[in-house]
Amino acid sequence: xxxxxxxxxxxxxxxxxxxxxxxxVVIWGSVATIIKNPYTTxxxxxFIVFGIAQGSMYALIAIGYSxxxxxxxxxxxxxxxxxxxxxxxxxxxxxxxxxxxxxxDKQPVWGLLLILVVSMAVSIGVALLTERIxxxxxxxxxxxxxxxxxxxxxxFWQYTFRGLFGSQTKPFPQIQxxxxxxxxxxxxxxxxxxxxxxxxxxxxxxxxxxVMRTKTGKAIRSVAEDKDVAVLMGIDVNRTITITFGVGAxxxxxxxVMYALVFRQVHFFMGFFPGLKAFTAAVLGGIxxxxxxxxxxxxxxxxxxxxxxxxxxGLGIPAPHQLKDxxxxxxxxxxxxxxxxxxxxxxxxxxKA
Amino acid sequence: MTTMxxxxxxxxxNLGLIAGFISLFISVIGLTALLSKRQLIAGILxxxxxxxxxxxxxxxxxxxxxxxxxxxxxxxxxIVGLVSAIPLAFLIVFESLxxxxxxxxxxxxxxxxxxxxxxxTTTGIAILFAAMGLVxxxxxxxxxxxxxxxxxxxxxxxxxxxxxxxxxxxxxxLRVFFGVAFSKTIFQSKALLPSVAAIILIVVTALSFVWTxxxxxxxxxxxxxxxxxxxxxxxxxxxxxxxxxxxxxxxLGSYLSEVINNVGIFxxxxxxxxxxxxxxxxxxxxxxxxxxxxxxxxxxxxSTGSLGVGHVSFWLALPVSVTAATLAGIMLGTPVLRMRGxxxxxxxxxxxxxxxxxxxxxxxxxxxxxxxxxLNIPKPEFMGTVLIQPAQLYYVVLAGCLLAAFxxxxxxxxxxxxxxxxxxxxxxxxxxxGINLVKTKLLAFAIGAAFSGLAGAIFASKLxxxxxxxxxxxxxxxxxxxxxxxxMGSLPGVVVGALILVGLPELLREFAEYRYLMYGALLIVMMxxxxxxxxxxxxxxxxxxxxxxxxxxxDSTQTE
Numbered sequence: 001x002x003x004x005x006x007x008x009x010x011x012x013x014x015x016x017x018x019x020x021x022x023x024x025v026v027i028w029g030s031v032a033t034i035i036k037n038p039y040t041t042x043x044x045x046x047f048i049v050f051g052i053a054q055g056s057m058y059a060l061i062a063i064g065y066s067x068x069x070x071x072x073x074x075x076x077x078x079x080x081x082x083x084x085x086x087x088x089x090x091x092x093x094x095x096x097x098x099x100x101x102x103x104x105d106k107q108p109v110w111g112l113l114l115i116l117v118v119s120m121a122v123s124i125g126v127a128l129l130t131e132r133i134x135x136x137x138x139x140x141x142x143x144x145x146x147x148x149x150x151x152x153x154x155x156f157w158q159y160t161f162r163g164l165f166g167s168q169t170k171p172f173p174q175i176q177x178x179x180x181x182x183x184x185x186x187x188x189x190x191x192x193x194x195x196x197x198x199x200x201x202x203x204x205x206x207x208x209x210x211v212m213r214t215k216t217g218k219a220i221r222s223v224a225e226d227k228d229v230a231v232l233m234g235i236d237v238n239r240t241i242t243i244t245f246g247v248g249a250x251x252x253x254x255x256x257v258m259y260a261l262v263f264r265q266v267h268f269f270m271g272f273f274p275g276l277k278a279f280t281a282a283v284l285g286g287i288x289x290x291x292x293x294x295x296x297x298x299x300x301x302x303x304x305x306x307x308x309x310x311x312x313x314g315l316g317i318p319a320p321h322q323l324k325d326x327x328x329x330x331x332x333x334x335x336x337x338x339x340x341x342x343x344x345x346x347x348x349x350x351x352k353a
Numbered sequence: 354m355t356t357m358x359x360x361x362x363x364x365x366x367n368l369g370l371i372a373g374f375i376s377l378f379i380s381v382i383g384l385t386a387l388l389s390k391r392q393l394i395a396g397i398l399x400x401x402x403x404x405x406x407x408x409x410x411x412x413x414x415x416x417x418x419x420x421x422x423x424x425x426x427x428x429x430x431x432i433v434g435l436v437s438a439i440p441l442a443f444l445i446v447f448e449s450l451x452x453x454x455x456x457x458x459x460x461x462x463x464x465x466x467x468x469x470x471x472x473x474t475t476t477g478i479a480i481l482f483a484a485m486g487l488v489x490x491x492x493x494x495x496x497x498x499x500x501x502x503x504x505x506x507x508x509x510x511x512x513x514x515x516x517x518x519x520x521x522x523x524x525x526x527l528r529v530f531f532g533v534a535f536s537k538t539i540f541q542s543k544a545l546l547p548s549v550a551a552i553i554l555i556v557v558t559a560l561s562f563v564w565t566x567x568x569x570x571x572x573x574x575x576x577x578x579x580x581x582x583x584x585x586x587x588x589x590x591x592x593x594x595x596x597x598x599x600x601x602x603x604x605l606g607s608y609l610s611e612v613i614n615n616v617g618i619f620x621x622x623x624x625x626x627x628x629x630x631x632x633x634x635x636x637x638x639x640x641x642x643x644x645x646x647x648x649x650x651x652x653x654x655x656s657t658g659s660l661g662v663g664h665v666s667f668w669l670a671l672p673v674s675v676t677a678a679t680l681a682g683i684m685l686g687t688p689v690l691r692m693r694g695x696x697x698x699x700x701x702x703x704x705x706x707x708x709x710x711x712x713x714x715x716x717x718x719x720x721x722x723x724x725x726x727x728l729n730i731p732k733p734e735f736m737g738t739v740l741i742q743p744a745q746l747y748y749v750v751l752a753g754c755l756l757a758a759f760x761x762x763x764x765x766x767x768x769x770x771x772x773x774x775x776x777x778x779x780x781x782x783x784x785x786x787g788i789n790l791v792k793t794k795l796l797a798f799a800i801g802a803a804f805s806g807l808a809g810a811i812f813a814s815k816l817x818x819x820x821x822x823x824x825x826x827x828x829x830x831x832x833x834x835x836x837x838x839x840x841m842g843s844l845p846g847v848v849v850g851a852l853i854l855v856g857l858p859e860l861l862r863e864f865a866e867y868r869y870l871m872y873g874a875l876l877i878v879m880m881x882x883x884x885x886x887x888x889x890x891x892x893x894x895x896x897x898x899x900x901x902x903x904x905x906x907x908d909s910t911q912t913e
Contacts, residue, residue: 011791014687075695092456134877144636145880147695148837151638151830152876159870163382166458167866276706279699319715326710329703336700337688 015337022334029311039309045187047305053193053262055301056200060255061278062285062293063207064248070224070288071244072139077150078130080275081157082249084268086123087256090115091172091266092165099173108177116257123253124246126157131245136238154272162268169267172260196258203254204294207247211290220244224288273325277304280332286342295343304328364419365429368412369436375408377440380468382870383459387863389467392544393517400518401467406488409437413489417496427493434489438482441468445481449474501565509558516553517545519860522609529606598751602744610743612859614815617750618808619855622832623839623847624757625804630833631842631890632770633797634777636698638829639705642685643678643802645712645824647809649721650674651730652819658729660722667733671810678806679799686798690791693780705829713821726820730813746815753811757804761844764800773797774842827869831855834872837879840886849888 039047061083068076094115098104104111134149178195181188211217219240222230227237259274260266277300285296307327312320335342379385389401413433420426445465447453453460469477470484495503516523521543527536539549578586602610622644629637654663654670663670685704689697712721721727733740733749740746764770772793775783784790813819835854839846854875858868879886 011687011690018688075699134881137881141880141884143694144634145884147636147698148833149877149880151833152873152880154873155830155869156873156877159867159873160378160382163384163459163867163870164457276699276702317716318718322714323710323716326707326714329707329710333688333700333703333707336692336696336703340692340696 019338025315026311029313029315032315033310033313036313038313043309044306047309048302049187049189049193051302051305052298053190053196053258053301054305055281055298056197057255057258057262057274057297058278058281058301059294059297060200060203060251060258061274062282062297063204063251063290065279065282066285066287066290066293067220067244067248069282071220071227071241072135072146074135074143074146075150075279076135076245076248077147077275078134078153078157079248079252080271080273080278081154081161082123082127082130082271083252083256083259083274083278084266084271085126085157085161086119086121086249086253087172087260088161088165088170088266088268088270089122090119090257091170091260094118095173095260096170104173105176108175112175112257116254119256120250120253123249123256127245127249127252128242130157131242136241154275158268158271165268167268169265172264172266174264178261192261196262199254199258203251204290207251208290210247216240216243220247276332277328280328280335282342283332283340284335284342289342292342299343300328300331303331362432365416365432366436368416369409369433370439372408372412372433372437373440376405376437377444379404379408380441380444380464381457381459382867383461383464384867385467386459386461386464387867388861389463390863391518391521391861393514393520394547394550395541395544397547397550398517399467403514405441405468406485409434409485409488410492412437414492414496416489417493423497426496427490430489430493430496431486432489434485434487434492435482437489438478438485442478442481445469445474445478501562504565505558505562508561509554509556512557513545513550513554517550520544522860525608526604526606602747605744607743610747612856614743614747614750615859616851616856617747617754618812618815619832619835619851620754620848621750621757621808621811622805622828623835623851624754624761624844625801625808626832627836627842627844627847628761628764628773628804629797629801631836632765632777633773633794635794635797636694636833637701637798637801638698638826638833639685639701639703639708640801640805640832641824641826641828642705642708643682643805644809644812644828645708645821646681646802647674647678647806648813648819648824649712649727649809650677650806651810651813652727653720655814656727656730658727660720660727661729667731667814671807674810675803675806678809679803681806682798682800682802683795686795686802690794702826702829705826709821709824709826712824721821724821726818727813728818730817730819732817733814746811749811750815753807757807758844760800765842765844769793769796830869830872834876836886838875838886840889843886843888843890846886846888846890850886853887 061079064079064082065076068074068079095104095111098111098114130153134153135146138146138149178191181190182194183189184194211220219230219235220243222233222235223237223240223244230240231237255274256266259270278297281296281300282293283296284300285292285294287293304324304327308320308324311327312323317323385401385404387401388404389399391400392398393400393403413430416429416433417426420429444460445468448460448465468481470480471477472480495506498506520540524536524540524543527539539546545553575583575586601613605613622640625643626637626640629635629640651667651670651674653661654665654673655661655667657664685701689700692700711717713724715723717723731739732746735745735749738745740749772783772788775786775788776790776793780790816823831854835850836847837850838853839848839850854872858864858871864871
């Protein structure tokens with residue numbers, strides 16, 4: 001310990017200072033809030049349940065980042081746009097007309113399934129197009145090059161969908177069956193949030209089985225391990241990468257439906273911030289790992305939902321909920337600076353990043 | 354991989370379909386209808402129509418180029434042209450069957466009118482096919498001309514189209530300098546007269562032909578000039594350039610001066626980011642933060658409104674703004690010193706967003722005005738006159754740009770500049786060579802931030818009011834885009850990039866909504882086709898093309 005302290009340099013000192021001050025702020029804020037206690041217990045439970053629902057969404061999107069990072073070591077900056085494209089298209093083309101004709105209320109299960117399928121299909125389509133045109137030719141390029149193309153792709157898709165469907169916010173229809181709350185273990189939970197959480201759990205388990213138990217999943221894992229050896233083992237690397245993008249985009253498409261169910265509106269720019277936060281979640285959990293993405297997503301969702309009330313309110317900051325995004329971004333910055341390998345990551349990010 | 358011999362019918366059809374889908378895409382997202390309001394040649398051609406044909410023209414030319422024989426060249430081009438009409442034809446048919454507009458907001462009756470040439474469904478489609486086929490035929494004929502003539506004709510065409518595109522501006526300028534009568538002999542209702550267009554086409558073609566004949570001779574004569582005289586010539590060039598820059602606003606008028614000022618502010622930011630990204634290789638996506646800090650410092654110090662605290666003059670606040678941005682650069686740069694590549698990009702992006710959200714929040718409202726921003730920022734004053742006109746403010750922007758360009762130029766050739774480039778190439782090796790990474794990287798962040806802060810200060814004073822939403826991520830992307838388009842690490846590249854990416858969309862104002870679509874597409878296309886940019890520095894060109902020479906990945910989907 002002493003030896004470590006002796007070797008500490010200027011930079012290390014500053015980093016320790018930042019660490020200490022952040023911890024101090026968090027503790028001070030939380031303690032102050034708890035002493036004042038401006039919220040009731042049911043408020044806190046609402047925050048946590050909302051955080052879990054939000055976190056499930058982040059988890060689903062984060063998986064796309066993690067999978068792609070696993071096989072290509074690139075941050076797919078356009079992943080948030082895969083999320084947006086699916087649900088925006090499904091809302092305008094399917095949900096709107098279905099709701100207008102009353103079908104969505106009569107057959108909510110089939111209606112929602114159709115929306116889910118269309119959303120996932122469009123997301124997959126957009127992802128595969130992006131991969132084929134913008135990423136594949138640049139696989140051997142210096143690292144910054146694909147990142148820049150990904151940023152380009154992100155803006156390209158945003159403004160393409162703005163051009164296609166217009167720039168207004170579009171309402172996602174309210175489904176009668178999903179209105180109101182249900183009691184779970186004595187807690188009243190919004191039905192839409194409950195659906196989101198259950199669907200996410202099912203999808204995560206399905207994905208885990210797909211990656212761990214099927215042949216294609218094995219191929220994905222081996223490509224992530226070593227592309228050159230995978231080729232020698234007779235694995236079609238390009239096909240595997242395409243599938244990886246497809247799976248990630250399918251999860252993002254599903255997350256889009258969850259988003260629409262919870263927030264009931266969609267917009268061409270809606271992919272950007274969830275995308276960035278999901279990336280935070282992926283890094284938080286350890287990028288490249290599927291359980292990591294799930295845990296990271298949940299953690300970020302809860303933290304983001306609790307944070308403003310718990311930490312900022314105590315510091316006496318007015319309208320703390322405006323600063324929700326600041327909490328998420330601060331967390332992103334702090335994780336990347338202090339623990340880039342994340343909670344579950346065993347890889348040394350220093351070598352990869 | 355495509356050789357001359359194996360170019361066949363299927364490839365032609367593929368190219369045609371690609372061209373067709375590009376035209377369809379452009380139409381469906383609304384660009385065609387929007388740009389057809391801008392006439393190029395009165396009564397004959399609008400920019401929207403040109404846009405539909407553009408993809409077909411380019412790809413049918415490519416088809417001709419790839420064909421092995423002259424006869425097949427014509428055939429292939431025409432096939433590309435005809436096939437490219439299919440997607441648009443489908444659009445016309447679908448539109449006549451169901452109302453697509455309830456889903457796709459931009460499929461308007463106007464659009465259908467444009468692509469079916471104002472005729473009914475059947476006639477419209479027939480004309481569309483004929484027109485596309487004709488475009489293909491013309492392009493193949495252009496290809497078959499002798500190279501010298503071909504080049505001249507293409508130059509002439511491009512020049513005519515550019516003059517046509519900017520007719521509105523040129524009309525206004527001509528009216529100011531030569532009177533209404535003269536401008537009416539060339540332009541009619543904001544478009545070129547057909548006869549004038551023909552004259553321009555012929556004259557430019559002829560001039561360009563003469564230049565290709567004699568240009569080489571002139572270049573050769575320049576080459577044999579002794580070195581000393583060459584140097585004089587170069588210094589002379591610089592002097593002429595400076596004089597032109599100095600006199601520019603006299604010719605431009607107030608609207609164009611305003612555009613140039615905006616370009617100048619982005620040049621300033623571009624020069625700063627160029628140091629961070631281009632020289633030192635640190636991809637910074639939160640660059641707008643320093644711009645915001647510069648602008649807010651200027652605003653708080655000089656504003657005569659309720660939020661202003663100093664009420665000092667522009668010139669006094671300027672160094673403070675730059676210092677504030679520089680300090681912020683060091684502060685934000687310190688924690689990220691150990692990060693590289695994409696993680697650095699995301700962290701800096703996070704920083705940029707945090708700064709914007711904080712400026713927007715109620716927390717700092719009593720200092721920075723929240724979403725209502727800071728108003729009543731005075732314009733700079735120089736020798737007793739307040740620089741209200743854009744043409745006067747131009748000199749402030751110009752001075753800033755020249756200073757930044759000079760500093761950048763000197764730095765790029767200094768020991769520090771070479772250290773940055775060493776870090777960009779390989780951080781570990783640079784460290785092993787004894788380069789102090791902490792100091793060198795922080796200097797890059799600090800100087801980059803200083804330029805951006807300067808730009809922000811001028812920006813605040815130019816607009817006289819600032820709001821948090823002017824400092825969003827799109828600005829960072831914009832600046833990044835312009836240095837990539839110009840060429841990373843290249844100083845003239847920054848200017849070229851700013852002119853293309855900031856100047857052009859301002860001149861084509863109706864294009865504004867689609868500006869970021871263009872940026873996105875441009876980023877992808879540049880990375881795929883010309884990663885070194887339009888005006889690259891020599892090192893960057895070598896590095897970015899190196900990976901293309903290495904063995905390509907076994908691409909199994911290609912072998913069908």
